Amino acid sequence: MARANTTTCFTCSRSNGTYLCVNCSQYFCFEHLNEHRQLLENQLISIEDQRNNFLQTVNEQKSNRLKHSIIKQIDRCEYDSINKIRQAAEESRQLLVPLVQKHIPKVEVKLKVLTERLKQTRQEKDINETNLIEYKEKLDQLIEELDKIRNVLIKEDTTPFIAKLSVVILSRK
Secondary structure: OEEEEOOOOOOOOOOOOEEEEOOOOEEEOHHHHHHHHHHHHHHHHHHHHHHHHHHHHHHHHHHOHHHOHHHHHHHHHHHHOOOOOHHHHHHHHHHHHHHHHHHHHHHHHHHHHHHHHHHHHHHHOOOOHHHHHHHHHHHHHHHHHHHOOOOEEEEEEEOOOOEEEEEEEOOOO
């Protein structure tokens, strides 16, 4: 991670025995190099905590399909139209549940890959800013991906008293 050099420490400006962090291109004395590594370690822990919370969300949605945000959107339309739209809502759920059931395992596979990379980084103690940024971005992508199913739109056809609910599944190209 670091090479000895004679430039000044980024943190304390001492020039005795500084080391270059090749990832952030900053020089640190030995004391602050350790602090820098601890900061990186803490950032990795934070990403792992977020990943653990996200895994819990995935497991909750997996065990209760009706908690998925796209299903909740259908539920809101059903309640707003009281009982007049009940049949259309049920038909929409029947179309979406298989898609949600297929979607969540795909997110889980990607989450397992990220989890393995985090474990490997921790085991090899090869923590650096580049990896942390990559891990954080991948976790953010997965968080967003869980709530979005490609090629599916919820469409409301409105009439004076009710909104007819339908599911639009876009074809892949």
